[in-house]
Amino acid sequence: MNPEDRSKLMFVAAAFALLALYPLVGGEFGVDLATKIMIYAILALSLELLVGTTGLVCFGQAAFFGIGAYVAVLLSPQDQPASIAWLLPASVAAAGLYALAVGALSLRTKGVYFIMVTLAFAQMAYYVFHDTPVGGGTDGIYLYIKPVLGPLLELDGALTMYFVTLGALVLVFGLLAVLLRSRFGRALAGIRVNEQRMRATGFATYTYKLAAFTLSGALAGLAGFLFAVKDGYVNPEMMSWHLSGALLIMIILGGLGHLRGALIGAFAFALLQEFFKAEAIFGDFAKHWHLGLGLVIIVSVALLPRGLVGVPGQIRERLVGRASRRAETVEVGHGQA
């Protein structure tokens, strides 16, 4: 393993280790917040597969998240706990199925159209749950009894939920890291850089993109499942395009094209949100937290083209010169973790 890969691995390992230890110091609020952020990190990773790896800017990720969540609640029986063994796959499959349908249609379009079309399909899902009684309308629905895994696992406690989520995050991260260096992952990277060349070489690029889109939707559904079980409540706002927008900001803030960027971005964005919402700092003005957030978004997209992941490189560049930057941008087929 070359030094660059080793430092990336150590960074990620350290981050996960820190997360594993956090409950020792974090209070109830902190653990709950951290669980929520980790779920967003899984969502951000699912979007990174599409945007950063394949170059497909999807503005409708929240829909798959919401569907995973709603299915988890809708399929849970009222009077006894469901088994995670079938409920989790059902949520993931439902989200994946919707992603397959949306992808099959959307991938016929390109560029700006694709962005708008994915947004519109997410809105469609939003309205289905918002306007019809299917999901309890705007009030949402409650998950009264959380699912279990036989006698082994109950998801009632906050700490259990925390570690299950952390486990899921590590699994998803690992899965994507391996996937990105596989032939499939390299093909996606090639499609991002030059789809025309990939087609001229003989790759059926539509199929690859559709597979990535479906997988991404399925992973978002996994995040939705976790969210529904954590809070025991789902409502249509989970599918709002504000969440889709926030996810895009997370991965661009963290750094596109890097898995750890999704991780960093999710935490940075969520913490920024908490910062601007904090009445302790902003007093009354805290209710206008969107303003600070909006400005940060504008500034960070404008000034940090490579996201937070690229900051060490940007600093090094200023100090040392351009040579070190070239070394960082080389992909030797190891994928970018």
Next chain:
Amino acid sequence: MDLASFLIQCLNSLQYGLLLFLVASGLTLIFGIMGVINLAHGSFYMIGAYMAYALAPIVGSAFGGGFFATLFVGLVLSVVLGYVLEWVFYSYLYEREHLQQVLMTYGLILVFEEIRSLLVGDDVHGVQPPDILTGTIALGDVMTYPVYRLFISGVCIALALGMYWVFSRTRMGMMIRAGASNREMVQSLGIDIQFLYRVVFAAGVAIAVLAGMVAAPVSSVYPGMGNSVLIICFVVVVIGGIGSIRGALLAALLIGFVDTLGKVLLPQAAGVLVYVLMALILLWKPDGLFKA
């Protein structure tokens, strides 16, 4: 549904479609000519509506003017706003990737929402149409229809004709169209492309603001209105074809009818119908109905 009700719904559809066209045309123009996806376009519509509400008393006490004076003041303000915004913010977006444009204009939406919240608050408001436009008018023997809604349709048609005239009959319009297809060439011909873009942008903003002001009496003024109209406008542009005004008109009318009649005939499915329509059209024509 009897004939009178059906005709009323048709007129409502027409009015809604025309209003959508007005807002969507700004969106498609700004993208077609400058290549910028502007998510904040819906915010201009919202700003227009809130202007109609907030400026009315000010214009009333300062100039003694009524609805039309407020419209005029709002129009002037919006042109200034558009000009300044392009200069200070949007001109930096032309060279950027679409994803960055999406995110930066998304940030702008948040900023606009909060500024509005700070200036005018988050309440829902109604706006009264001017006296000469209140009431209903008889249309043949069959029915009566609110005058103000006819006024809205009239304004939209007038503006649409105005846009058509500017684009196809004036030098300015010709330069704009040329700048859309070949920016460098236009610049090398000595035409100030930067000024041109600023004018186009200011016009796009003004049209959206005007649409919001004019629509305020029928749609009421509420915080989320910008976002709802934005997404429908996206659907209009996707269906119509990016950069195509003709497409925007056809798509807007189509959506106007599907949405309005849908709400009456199938209220629960109404929200989804528009997207189903979009999905069907995209299956048939992935690039929208018309090319730019």
Next chain:
Amino acid sequence: MARLDAHNKTDTGDRGSEVLLRSQGITRRWGGLVAVNQVSLDLQRGTVHAVIGTNGAGKSTLINILSGEIPPSEGRVELLGRDVTAWSQPRRAQAGLGRSYQRNTIYPSFTVQENCRLAAQARHPHPWAWWQRADRCPVSVAAARLAAEQAGVQDFMDRPAGLLSHGQKRQLEIAMCLATTPQVLLLDEPLAGMGAEETERMLALLQQLKAEHAILLVEHDMDAVFRVADVITVMVNGSVIASGTPDDVRNSADVQAAYLGGH
């Protein structure tokens, strides 16, 4: 010796070698404009068939139709005996058609090795083996090495492709084309922007490749074309005005009038 045929067909039948790509009556209209008009040409193994013409003659459109990027309005394309007129570009590539582009379509952020390997992967895609590292795939790595050696870029395998010189990038473009072991090569201005030494190298490469492949060469460099081509087709405004050996074409009055400026 080949005959010049007034019906826009080339006829090199006496060679008796395998026709790998056959196109008949290729026509392409854009609205009222006819970009390509009833063009038929054959590509045989062991020959370099050059297509020359002024700008706007329809050469790019023709090559795009042959490679499958745009469909013809009329006409037929046969690859290795099969009718591929309705086939997509990836499908034709899988069947043995390789293409290089006028502008570089290399992946600048990947290494030269990865550029070639990814191209070679097309023939050995195995997308379901998600746990296996792509860069350790023996088949694609070996094919990449071979292609790189053929094209002469084997010394730069670890360098990011964006850092190569222009000539080296054009060589890499060819290497990527070769990595899928095609039988037919459609080369769109491979010499574009090259200096004298690089051009020599590329021409030598083409001579080498000729033996195993059928090569279509679209080029503007007349000296190079007359040196390396076995058959030359001349296009003006979408139609073929002459086709035959370099001597035939050089001596054709039509060609002299329309293109070479008269001698």
